[in-house]
Amino acid sequence: MRISVSSDMDEPVARTLLAELRARGHEVVAHGALRPGADPQWAVCSEAAARDVAEGTADQAVVCCWTGTGASIAANKVPGVRAALCTDARTADGARRWNDANVLALSLRLTSEPLLKEILDAWFAAAASEDAEDRENVARVERLDAGRA
16 A cells, blocks of 8 residues: 655654554655655645545555644645544544544654554554445535535
């Protein structure tokens, strides 16, 4: 899977994220502080990673900033993106399952290396629900993107 990753800071957890994704066999595209010469501002790099998903050049993205909040807000402004700020594995599972989230947002402050691995395990193990109510909610969000809710 091709995954875009952004971080506004070159923190140990961000470097671990890149290494962990590559170790799991994913092709990783780095943005922000993780790519020399790129703009590290959270709004800029989170948008770049989210656009990769929206444009189909990446299957998913992981966006990071100190709290994860700014990165998730910026990513969610890109039409077609459903970014979820996940601070634990159960939230990551639910975000993929019920919300069909395609962008994972992480806090550089709160996410330890063991927790990162648990979140990634849950994120990649979960599949989008086929339940009619869940699909209708995701469709409604897509209509909101298009201004047709």
